[in-house]
Amino acid sequence: MNLSHLIQIKRFAGNEDLAIPRKMTELAAGYDLQAAVLAPIVLEPMQRTLVPTGIAIAMPGGLEAQIRPRSGLAFKHGITCLNTPGTIDADYRGEIKVLLINLGEEPFTIARGERIAQMVFQEVPETELAEVEELSDTVRGSGGFGHTGK
Numbered sequence: 001m002n003l004s005h006l007i008q009i010k011r012f013a014g015n016e017d018l019a020i021p022r023k024m025t026e027l028a029a030g031y032d033l034q035a036a037v038l039a040p041i042v043l044e045p046m047q048r049t050l051v052p053t054g055i056a057i058a059m060p061g062g063l064e065a066q067i068r069p070r071s072g073l074a075f076k077h078g079i080t081c082l083n084t085p086g087t088i089d090a091d092y093r094g095e096i097k098v099l100l101i102n103l104g105e106e107p108f109t110i111a112r113g114e115r116i117a118q119m120v121f122q123e124v125p126e127t128e129l130a131e132v133e134e135l136s137d138t139v140r141g142s143g144g145f146g147h148t149g150k
């Protein structure tokens with residue numbers, strides 16, 4: 001099956017120096033997002049900041065984009081997305097921003113053009129909520145939160 005979705009992308013003025021997000025390898029799941037900060041930002045331990053990317057997208061209905069951390073930044077520096085995975089709605093036309101937090105012990109500098117997160121497209125099934133009095137029975141029932149053991 002080869003179903004490709006066309007995603008429109010717009011770069012905001014002043015960001016022509018930044019590349020359109022791209023997959024670093026042919027079969028990568030995520031498009032890396034670059035920081036569109038004008039000057040470097042220093043993120044102190046436990047500090048969070050909203051990093052602009054300089055881009056907006058339009059995708060067909062039935063898709064979402066998830067903003068996910070990059071494992072290298074998380075492992076080496078404790079840098080992650082606070083709201084991971086961030087949700088980009090199909091009807092959002094504003095600038096995509098990345099909410100980074102520094103969970104490491106050292107200040108971390110975010111430079112312009114640095115690849116700070118990745119964007120993964122997902123299908124969102126069409127759903128409808130229907131209110132009922134009783135839900136169907138299952139073996140699990142209302143057990144959860146470790147109910148099946150360690």
Ligand SMILES: O=c1ccn([C@H]2C[C@H](O)[C@@H](COP(=O)(O)OP(=O)(O)OP(=O)(O)O)O2)c(=O)[nH]1
Binds near residue numbers: 089
């Ligand atoms: O990491 C993120 C998460 C969200 N957004 C943008 C796109 C998304 O469509 C919109 C709303 O996100 P979300 O629904 O997660 O936030 P909310 O707090 O529920 O805001 P809203 O009331 O605007 O939906 O904000 C980003 O740019 N980056």
Ligand SMILES: [Mg+2]
């Ligand atoms: Mg919302």
